[in-house]
Amino acid sequence: MIDNTEIIEQTGALKHLTPEDLDMLKKSGRKLGSALCYVLRHNPDRIGVSMDKQAWVNVAELISKFNAHNTNQRFYLSLPVLMELVRTDSKQRYGLKGSNSNLMIRCRQGHSIPWLEMDYREMTPPDLLYHGTSSTFLASIMSKGLLPMSRQKVHLSKDVPTAISVAKRHLSKDACPMILEVDTAQMVKDGITFYLADNDVWLVDYIAQKYLTLMTFQ
Ligand code: HQG
Numbered sequence: 001m002i003d004n005t006e007i008i009e010q011t012g013a014l015k016h017l018t019p020e021d022l023d024m025l026k027k028s029g030r031k032l033g034s035a036l037c038y039v040l041r042h043n044p045d046r047i048g049v050s051m052d053k054q055a056w057v058n059v060a061e062l063i064s065k066f067n068a069h070n071t072n073q074r075f076y077l078s079l080p081v082l083m084e085l086v087r088t089d090s091k092q093r094y095g096l097k098g099s100n101s102n103l104m105i106r107c108r109q110g111h112s113i114p115w116l117e118m119d120y121r122e123m124t125p126p127d128l129l130y131h132g133t134s135s136t137f138l139a140s141i142m143s144k145g146l147l148p149m150s151r152q153k154v155h156l157s158k159d160v161p162t163a164i165s166v167a168k169r170h171l172s173k174d175a176c177p178m179i180l181e182v183d184t185a186q187m188v189k190d191g192i193t194f195y196l197a198d199n200d201v202w203l204v205d206y207i208a209q210k211y212l213t214l215m216t217f218q
Contacts, residue, residue, distance in 0.1 A: 002198040007096040008083045011103065017080040024075055025084060032075040033085060037093065039066065040107040053117045056097065056104040092199040109197035112150045120153075120195035120203060127185035129156040129202050130215075132167030134175045138214070141180070146207040153195070153203035156182060160215070179215040187211050 008014065025032070039062075044051040047069040051057050063077045070076065086094040086105070095108045111118065131146060131154070146154045157163040160179055167177035184194065187207070195203040 001092055001200050002095065004086055004092070004094070004096045007099070007103070008087055010099055011079060011083055013079040013083040014087070015080075017084055021078070021081050021084070025081065025088075028072075028075040029085060029088075031072065032077070032081075033089065033093075035070070035072070035075070036066070036077075036085070037107055037110065040094075040105070041111045042113065044113070051113070053115070054119050055106040055111055055113070055116050057106065058101075059096075059103040059105050060101060062105060091201075095198050108199045109153070109155065109201045109203060111152050114152075116152065118152065120197060122193055123196040124188060125156075125184040125194045125196075125202050126158065127183075129158060129182045129184050130160055130163035131156050131180045131182060131207075131212075132163035132165070133178050133180065134167060134170040134172065135178050136172060136175045137170070138178050141212070142209055142214075145209045146180070146182075146212065148205070153205060154207055156184075156202040156204065158200065158202065181213045181215050182207060183211045183213070 039047055039049065040051075040055065040057065044057060047062075047065040049057050049062050049065045059079070059082065063079065063082060066077045082105070086096060093107055093110070095106050096103065098104045109120075133141065148154050155166070157166055163179050164177055167179065171177065184202075187204070188194070192204065197203055
């Protein structure tokens with residue numbers, strides 16, 4: 001996991017967090033995070049913020065454009081609020097670089113913007129990784145393999161509990177979570193490249209059915 005602590009401290013912003021900011025984050029932090037991830041992963045044009053090919057956006061520009069286009073009265077961005085959101089994010093979804101007027105932010109994975117050329121680190125994965133999904137998708141996955149769907153990469157978890165929480169995001173009525181074990185050792189032997197996002201999510205372009213085993217739990 002790449003740590004944001006030093007950059008957050010350098011901004012000095014957390015000293016300026018107000019009780020109102022903390023209250024807003026407590027009540028609406030999740031919604032604010034979703035709105036922010038939507039912009040940073042899928043649609044920077046929605047608020048007209050510039051993004052480079054590695055998905056970085058300037059923090060000052062993001063804050064002013066996000067607030068200018070925000071129609072939800074319950075949340076807002078400021079530097080202290082954004083730094084607190086980054087610091088406390090449960091999956092450490094956000095990355096930071098630079099300082100002062102050159103402070104930049106991005107989401108570390110999950111993008112769907114087609115023109116991005118992310119600089120993910122190529123890494124050798126552990127021998128097994130996991131993918132959590134819904135029973136609804138299983139037949140299709142077992143016939144076509146795991147596809148990135150709307151995102152740029154297939155996302156994999158390093159352990160079963162994480163995969164279960166990913167699966168639970170997709171559950172419609174009558175569906176249940178399904179965990180697929182991925183034979184990454186064999187994929188590596190077959191020359192397939194894996195990437196590690198800065199928040200320890202594993203990424204790969206595609207996984208053929210032959211590498212997938214449905215896990216059963218007694
Ligand atoms: C499924 C979250 C039918 C796939 C998570 C998944 C992750 C197929 C869904 C990150 C298929 C796509 C990504 C096929 C794949 N036929 N369905 N051939 N191949 N699928 O949300 O992996 O919390 O785009 O199984 O933690 O669920 O947002 O991918 O169920 O890291 O930060 O198509 O997003 O991160 O769903 O999640 P998604 P995902 P955040």
